[in-house]
Amino acid sequence: MKLIIGNKNYSSWSLRGWLAxxxxxxxxxxxxxxxFGENWEADKQSGQIRPSSGKVPLLWDGDAVVWDSLAILDYLADKVGRDRFWPKDEAARGMARSMVAEMHSSFQALRGECPMNVRKRFDGFEPSEACTADILRILGLWAEARSRFGSGGPFLFGTFGAADVFFAPVVSRFISYQIPVPGFAVAYMQALWEHEWMQAWIAASEDEEWVIEQYETVG
Incomplete structure (x- = not known):
C-alpha cells in the first residue's frame, strides 16, 4: 500500500489518514x-493524486484507490477488523462513530481560525465566539467519552482508536494556539501527544524545510 500525504507540519487530514x-x-x-509548493499544480494533476482532485491523504492498495481520511479509515477497518478501530461496547461504539462523523464535517470556525501548525506556538490568540463554541463543544464531547467509556486507558474510549485518530489534529491546534482547557483534557492531550506515533509525526514535521507563510501568523 502507498499513502500519499501533505506536509506533516500543516496537513491535519494527512495526520488522520496516517494515524489510521x-x-x-x-x-x-x-x-x-x-x-502549495512550486510543483503543486502539476502534482495535483499527477496520476497518484489525480483521483482525489489533488486532495490528500490518498491511499493506493494495488488497483484500489481511496481518498478522504474517513474513507481510508473505513477501508482499513474492513481489511483488518473493525474492533481495531472502534470500541466493542455498543454504546461506546455509537458515540465514537458520532464523534468521528461530527469532527469530519463540523467545527469550521476552529479549522479556519486555527490552521494546524505542529511546530508553532502562537501567543495572544483570541478565538471568535463561533470558535469558542467549537472549542466548548469538543471539550464536552471529550468529557463525556472519558467519563462514560474511558476507564480502560488514557484515550477518549480507553484504548487508542478512531476517535483519537480524528481528534489528534485538534490536540495539536489546542497546543499550538495555547487554548486553556480543564485538567482532564490536559491529561488526555498529553497522553495523545506522547503516543509514539504522534512523536514520530512531530519529529518529522520539525525536520521539514517547507514553510507555508499563510499558516505562520494568527488572524
Whole structure:
C-alpha cells in the first residue's frame, strides 16, 4: 500500500489518514507531496493524486484507490477488523462513530481560525465566539467519552482508536494556539501527544524545510 500525504507540519487530514494507516498494523509506503509548493499544480494533476482532485491523504492498495481520511479509515477497518478501530461496547461504539462523523464535517470556525501548525506556538490568540463554541463543544464531547467509556486507558474510549485518530489534529491546534482547557483534557492531550506515533509525526514535521507563510501568523 502507498499513502500519499501533505506536509506533516500543516496537513491535519494527512495526520488522520496516517494515524489510521498506523493503527491498521499494515505495512505502507509513505509519500509526502508538499502542499502549495512550486510543483503543486502539476502534482495535483499527477496520476497518484489525480483521483482525489489533488486532495490528500490518498491511499493506493494495488488497483484500489481511496481518498478522504474517513474513507481510508473505513477501508482499513474492513481489511483488518473493525474492533481495531472502534470500541466493542455498543454504546461506546455509537458515540465514537458520532464523534468521528461530527469532527469530519463540523467545527469550521476552529479549522479556519486555527490552521494546524505542529511546530508553532502562537501567543495572544483570541478565538471568535463561533470558535469558542467549537472549542466548548469538543471539550464536552471529550468529557463525556472519558467519563462514560474511558476507564480502560488514557484515550477518549480507553484504548487508542478512531476517535483519537480524528481528534489528534485538534490536540495539536489546542497546543499550538495555547487554548486553556480543564485538567482532564490536559491529561488526555498529553497522553495523545506522547503516543509514539504522534512523536514520530512531530519529529518529522520539525525536520521539514517547507514553510507555508499563510499558516505562520494568527488572524
Amino acid at each position: 494507516a498506523k493503527q491498521s498494523g499494515l505495512h505502507f509506503e509513505e509519500i509526502v507531496v508538499p502542499l
